[in-house]
Amino acid sequence: xxxxxxxxxxxxxxxxxxxxxxxxxxxxxxxxxxxxxxxxxxxxxxxxxxxxxxxxxxxxxxxxxxxxxxxxxxxxxxxxxxxxxxxxxxxxxxxxxxxxxxxxxxxxxxxxxxxxxxxxxxxxxxxxxxxxxxxxxxxxxxxxxxxxxxxxxxxxxxxxxxxxxxxxxxxxxxxxx
Amino acid sequence: xxxxxxxxxxxxxxxxxxxxxxxxxxxxxxxxxxxxxxxxxxxxxxxxxxxxxxxxxxxxxxxxxxxxxxxxxxxxxxxxxxxxxxxxxxxxxxxxxxxxxxxxxxxxxxxxxxxxxxxxxxxxxxxxxxxxxxxxxxxxxxxxxxxxxxxxxxxxxxxxxxxxxxxxxxxxxxxxxxxxxxxxxxxxxxxxxxxxxxxxxxxxxxxxxxxxxxxxxxxxxxxxxxxxxxxxxxxxxxxxxxxxxxxxxxxxxxxxxxxxxxxxxxxxxxxxxxxxxxxxxxxxxxxxxxxxxxxxxxxxxxxxxxxxxxxxxxxxxxxxxxxxxxxxxxxxxxxxxxxxxxxxxxxxxxxxxxxxxxxxxxxxxxxxxxxxxxxxxxxxxxxxxxxxxxxxxxxxxxxxxxxxxxxxxxxxxxxxxxxxxxxxxxxx
Numbered sequence: 001x002x003x004x005x006x007x008x009x010x011x012x013x014x015x016x017x018x019x020x021x022x023x024x025x026x027x028x029x030x031x032x033x034x035x036x037x038x039x040x041x042x043x044x045x046x047x048x049x050x051x052x053x054x055x056x057x058x059x060x061x062x063x064x065x066x067x068x069x070x071x072x073x074x075x076x077x078x079x080x081x082x083x084x085x086x087x088x089x090x091x092x093x094x095x096x097x098x099x100x101x102x103x104x105x106x107x108x109x110x111x112x113x114x115x116x117x118x119x120x121x122x123x124x125x126x127x128x129x130x131x132x133x134x135x136x137x138x139x140x141x142x143x144x145x146x147x148x149x150x151x152x153x154x155x156x157x158x159x160x161x162x163x164x165x166x167x168x169x170x171x172x173x174x175x176x177x
Numbered sequence: 178x179x180x181x182x183x184x185x186x187x188x189x190x191x192x193x194x195x196x197x198x199x200x201x202x203x204x205x206x207x208x209x210x211x212x213x214x215x216x217x218x219x220x221x222x223x224x225x226x227x228x229x230x231x232x233x234x235x236x237x238x239x240x241x242x243x244x245x246x247x248x249x250x251x252x253x254x255x256x257x258x259x260x261x262x263x264x265x266x267x268x269x270x271x272x273x274x275x276x277x278x279x280x281x282x283x284x285x286x287x288x289x290x291x292x293x294x295x296x297x298x299x300x301x302x303x304x305x306x307x308x309x310x311x312x313x314x315x316x317x318x319x320x321x322x323x324x325x326x327x328x329x330x331x332x333x334x335x336x337x338x339x340x341x342x343x344x345x346x347x348x349x350x351x352x353x354x355x356x357x358x359x360x361x362x363x364x365x366x367x368x369x370x371x372x373x374x375x376x377x378x379x380x381x382x383x384x385x386x387x388x389x390x391x392x393x394x395x396x397x398x399x400x401x402x403x404x405x406x407x408x409x410x411x412x413x414x415x416x417x418x419x420x421x422x423x424x425x426x427x428x429x430x431x432x433x434x435x436x437x438x439x440x441x442x443x444x445x446x447x448x449x450x451x452x453x454x455x456x457x458x459x460x461x462x463x464x465x466x467x468x469x470x471x472x473x474x475x476x477x478x479x480x481x482x483x484x485x486x487x488x489x490x491x492x493x494x495x496x497x498x499x500x501x502x503x504x505x506x507x508x509x510x511x512x513x514x515x516x517x518x519x520x521x522x523x524x525x526x527x528x529x530x531x532x533x534x535x536x537x538x539x540x541x542x543x544x545x546x547x548x549x550x551x552x553x554x555x556x557x558x559x560x561x562x563x564x565x566x567x568x569x570x571x572x573x574x575x576x577x578x579x580x581x582x583x584x585x586x587x588x589x590x591x592x593x594x595x596x597x598x599x600x601x602x603x604x605x
Contacts, residue, residue: 065364071560072316093397094368095316102318148200150329164321168225171325 002156004129006086006106007136008058012120013047015064019096022046023068023076039075040082057084060124064089064115068096077103081159086126088114088133088144101151104159108133111144128152179427181335182404183370186311186424190294197334197431202327203294205235210298210319211279212240213539215258218298221320230265231326237269237288238262239279241534243542251542277507277533280304280312280475281387285509287417291405292424296322301475301557306390306402307383308409309424311370313400333368333399334433335426336361339375342441347592349485350385351477351555351575352446354392357438359448359456363396365434371401372426377440378403383412384479391476391557395453445590448573450559459578459590466498469552469564470583471544472576473504473536477555480513482576487519489580489594490526496586501528502544504536526584541565553582 020026024042033039044051044061061080067087068076072095080087080103087100087107100107106128114133118124122137131146146152157163180188181197188194190203210218215238222228230236238258246252255273262270269288276282280301283289291309295302298319302312313330321328338357344350358366371393373386381389381403390401403409405423413421426432445459472486483505495501503523505511511533514520523530529544531537537544538556545565546552552564552571559571572588581591 091364091367093363094399095397097368098315098318150200150202154329160318160321164324165225167321167325168227172226 004106004152005125005127006058006060007123007125008056008060008086010118010120010122010124010135011051011055011059011061012115012118013061013063013067014115015090016066016069017047017063019068019070019073019076024073024079028075029071029073033075034078036078036082039079043076043079043083052083055083055085058086059083060086060088060126062088062114062118062124065091067092068100069093072096072099074099074103077105080105086128088126090114101147101154102160104155104157104162106155108144108146111142114142114144117142178431179429181370181430181432182309182372182402182424182426183311183333183335183400184430185426186292186294187330187332189292195332197332199332200329201332202329204327205296205322206293207237207283207288207295208235208297208319208322209237209239209279209283209295209302211238211242212244212255212258213242214298214319215261216254218320218323219261222324225324227324230267230323233266234268236267236323237271237279237283238267239271239276239282240273241277241279242539244273244532244534245543247542274508274532277505277510278475278478278535281478282507282509284308285416285507287413287419290413290417290419290421291409292422296328300394301391303390303394303398303401304387304475304478306400307386308413309402309405311400311402314394331368333370335372335430336365336369336398337372337374337426337432337435339435339437340373340377340381340440341375341437342377342439343380344440345442347577347590347595348442348445349575349577350381350388352442353438353440354388355446355448355453355456355573356442358392358396359454361396361436366393367397369398369433371398372404373402374404375437379406379408380440382479382481383408384481387478388476392453395558445575445578445592447553447578447588448559450570450572451561453558453573459574459588462572462588463590465551465572465588467553467582467587468498468500468550469544469546469554470495470499470501470579471503471537471552471554471556472579473502473506473531474538474556475506475535476557477576478506478510480510480517482555483510483514483519484517485575485577485595486580487517487522489577489584489591490528491522493526493584495527495583498586499583500544501583502531502537503528504531505533507533537564553579553588555579
């Protein structure tokens with residue numbers, strides 16, 4: 001079973017963070033680059049050039065409305081997955097919502113007002129299975145609606161491609177259940 | 178508690194009652210892809226060790242993005258597509274010269290009926306909403322649908338749009354559709370189903386209904402459809418023998434929001450670069466010189482667009498500084514336009530008519546633009562670089578505005594030409 005609880009530093013962003021440019025240089029989408037090792041060093045560099053050097057696994061991005069907006073390229077979400085960061089957003093447009101699941105990112109998608117509860121650097125904890133959000137630095141707890149179990153299963157498998165391989169393997173009878 | 182039309186369609190496709198917000202694995206009635214993704218999905222299936230599709234009889238493939246191969250590479254890809262079609266035993270394959278635009282001809286050929294659920298590789302599958310069918314796009318996950326039969330979906334909330342009033346002279350449904358997506362809050366539109374109804378819908382023809390369903394996807398909707406009505410029955414009566422049910426939302430269904438929208442706009446609308454919802458009245462951009470014009474794409478799918486263009490172009494010539502491409506969406510539309518005499522008008526005016534399909538809108542593979550050029554066209558999107566050069570500008574408008582602008586050599590209010598045409602008819 002995957003451990004759905006993450007505790008780490010908060011990295012806070014505002015509304016309308018763009019998938020192309022803000023989160024990841026557009027050139028990687030054009031090249032259809034999907035290697036996490038290539039994309040990780042460029043994550044969020046459109047907004048903070050040192051971001052990839054500062055974050056560590058278990059840290060959590062907290063952002064406002066329409067996070068990852070724009071033409072729904074997956075590269076920025078793969079960048080988050082590459083650093084094994086969690087993601088808590090006030091809203092995320094449809095295409096990026098699917099891409100976050102497909103990239104295997106643990107996230108909470110509809111956390112109204114969450115950016116008013118945190119600041120960058122604060123100690124936060126999120127249970128992505130139950131939707132419980134805790135800001136230890138402020139002693140704040142909030143309950144949000146988590147993703148569906150079937151979506152968490154895709155994330156736990158490592159994203160869309162990995163779960164598809166497992167699903168097809170079951171169809172082909174290569175896995176004994 | 179009642180259900181929305183979207184909830185009803187999802188419930189049937191899931192075999193149980195489901196509600197907005199639920200995560201489900203619905204079984205599509207039909208799956209569509211176009212010529213540019215067939216090789217890709219075949220590659221994924223091969224990597225997965227599969228040599229068959231879950232349901233080849235449900236898959237419809239259209240050669241619409243590049244029917245006229247523009248390079249040896251494109252010709253090679255067409256050959257690969259034909260081999261893949263044979264390999265998987267795909268019966269519904271509409272190759273070059275057969276159907277035309279894959280978001281349009283399946284309706285003409287009776288594949289699409291009210292209440293159906295279609296999954297497609299390509300976002301504008303929502304055109305099928307013109308017949309009360311729910312088309313939902315996916316991207317890479319189409320491979321999962323083809324391999325396993327379905328993929329997860331969230332049952333959408335519904336934005337209900339009640340159309341009221343009537344179109345003014347020289348105003349088209351494209352103007353209405355552009356204006357509508359520019360005034361709706363993107364947070365309401367995100368992940369929603371747009372459902373069009375209201376007393377004004379009866380006056381919107383089949384092509385106009387496609388246009389209404391085509392545009393909401395640009396502001397984040399998941400799907401769009403009209404509430405099927407008598408016009409739906411009339412359209413389908415000669416095209417299918419399958420039973421047709423006029424499925425509707427229940428009276429006590431819960432909508433996310435209800436919008437009343439008046440068809441009586443005061444002036445034609447133009448979307449400025451770089452997004453389709455960056456919309457202004459034509460008077461704001463009138464006078465902008467153009468070098469490129471295009472009528473076609475799934476956002477101008479019907480004979481009505483060609484009719485209004487012909488009424489403007491009859492007896493006139495395209496401005497010497499402008500090249501004008503026109504792509505009938507399907508062979509049926511092209512045939513009708515020929516019978517009605519429009520093709521002769523286009524030829525006489527200096528329009529370059531291309532093979533049915535997506536035309537210039539498919540990334541500018543044909544009729545591309547150069548740096549510094551300005552286009553006015555009926556395509557779906559106007560991102561920088563959409564039709565070739567990154568430093569070209571694309572303005573989106575109705576077929577009437579495009580035709581009038583092509584004659585004038587600059588962005589022009591079409592009512593000047595249309596009212597003259599009407600006066601001439603009255604005089605005769």
